[in-house]
Amino acid sequence: MQVEQIKSELVNKLAALLQRSGRITEHLRDTPPSDWEELATFRENDEVAEALDDITRSEIEEIKHALRRMDTGEWQYCESCGEEIQHERLRALPTTRYCIRCASAREKG
Template sequence: MTPMAIEELRAELEQRRASMQTRLSSIKKDVTQEHSGDSAEQAQERENDEVIDAIGNETRQSLHAIQVALDKIADGTYGDCEKCGANIEAGRLQAIPESNCCMSCAD
C-alpha cells in the first residue's frame, strides 16, 4: 500500500474517531438524564437505557479498533495481519480501515 493511500486512510480513521467520540458524548448525556415519575414511562425509559448502553459499548469498541489502527500507522505496522502476519488486502483496508486481519484469517 502506498504512503499516499495510508495517509488517506489515516485521515478517514481520524474522521471516524471524531464522529465516534461525538456519538459517545451524546450517549453519555442520554444515559445521565433523569427518569420520569410515571412508572409506565420509567419501564420504557429503562428499556431505552439498555439499547443506549449497547450502542455505547459498540461505540467504545469501534473507538478502540480505530485507535489501534492509528497506532499501527504511527509505528509502521499498519496493514499487517495480527494473526498470520501477511499483508491485509488493500481493498479490505479501504472498506474497513480499522481491519486488523486479512480475509483468510477473518473467516
C-alpha cells in the same frame, strides 16, 4: 496506497463516534422520571442507549487500534502471520488486523 487519506477518514469517524458516545453517556446519566409510565419509556431508551454504547465503544477501540498501527507502520501487516494485508481489504475494512486468510481461519475457529 493512500494511508494518510484513510487515516484522516478514520480520525473523522473516531471524532463522530466519540461525540455520539458522549451523547449516549449523557442520556444514561439523566435522572429517571418519577411518573411510572414515563419511567417505562425511559428504561427502554436506557437499554437502547446501553446497547449502542457497547457497539460505539468497540468501534472506538478498533479505530484507535488501527490508528496506532498506522503510526507504528504495522497497519498494512497481518497481526497473526505478519504478511502484508491485501490493499483492497484494507481499503474496504481499514480497522482490520488480519489478512483474508487469517481472518477466515479465525472465523472458523
